[in-house]
Amino acid sequence: MDFSRVELSEEDSRFQAEARAFLDEHVTDDVRRRDRETGDNFDEGVHLAMGAAGWLAAELGMAGGPELNRLRRRLWDLEKRRAEVPWVTWGTTAIVVPSVRRHGSPELQEEVLPGVREGRIRLCLGYTEPEGGSDVATCRTRAVRDGDHWIINGSKMFTTGAHNCSYVFLITNTDPEAPKHKSLTMFLVPLDSPGIEIQGLRTVDGDRTNIVYYSDVRIPDRYRLGEVNGGWSVLLGPLNEEHGVVDAAGDGLQDVSIMTHQGSTMASTTDRIAAIAARPGPDGLRPVDDAAVAYRLGRSIARLEAALSAPHMFGRVAIAQTMRDISPDLMDVLGSAAALPADTEGAADAGGASYLYRWAPLCGIYGGTLEVFRNMIAQHVLGLGRPSYAPPKTNGKGS
Incomplete structure (x- = not known):
């Protein structure tokens, strides 16, 4: 694995700066606050602005937007993640569009695709x-x-x-x-x-x-x-993409697993908690100076790094399971104030640890449960047999 820093050309640096400026203008603190309140993971104003500026067309490979080669697509994706763009509804839209192009009639494509490009249709x-x-x-x-x-x-x-x-x-x-x-x-x-x-x-x-x-x-x-x-052949492509069983490209300019977005949120939360633990409290002591805190924080970071490096279905399972495993430790590191939600006076990390803890169970069922993906890995990667869910046989005496 190559951890060297990618040196951007002057043109690519300018592209990154323009993308960041656009997102900073439209993805405001009010947008993020509203998204937390509604739970929609979607903001129509942001979405329509992205459509009007051509970003949606560019992501779908349509004419009318900024040119996104592999590197610029990666920069754009990372900037969206940094800005915390409400993304789920665009994610489902982008999953379905290839099936509309491939299997939809010309009449249906004309009805749907222009509106998708503009952001009006999701x-x-x-x-x-x-x-x-x-x-x-x-x-x-x-x-x-x-x-x-x-x-x-x-x-x-x-x-x-x-x-x-x-x-x-x-x-x-x-x-x-x-x-x-x-x-x-x-x-x-x-x-x-x-x-x-x-x-x-x-x-x-x-x-x-x-x-x-x-x-x-x-x-x-x-x-x-x-x-x-x-319909199974129509469904298979979108289903594989949602499941994260599509191989990553060899140029490294792609998330290594489908859950990297969730993993990035987990990493940001962990980084903030580590910074809080390194600050002296009113008594002058830093929480991280406690050996138990240092151990639990270090173990959480090590597991996080390993999960983010796991590819394909392995990464999907590793990230979701890691979030379940480390979120209680992260809350314990902050103490009882970690249980307070965002925008509550006294909340530690602005409620980030609490949200991660509550989000973790759901990340284990997105697109299928962890058990389903573990079975897929066992059967299709390791070559093991199909699981048997039949009740155990008895000796006829009830045991």
């Missing part, structure tokens, strides 16, 4: 169902053909961003008698369609997601992506 993911767990192929949301239309009934959990989006990338079952991977059809459903109800759900860290109900939702066939019952 896309969310309609995968998980209330009783479906992490296996999205066990889909019960039904789509029944009615001439040139489809009628959709069902419900989806964890449709994050639905209340800020125009369309949902929806997985449906169009043949209940077929094997599960051959019964699926994908649609890009307008969220203003009659029969759709969006209900907000708050997670333990304060973020908002949604449950979405579909009751006799009628849409034209032009909103179908790919072949009828061929």
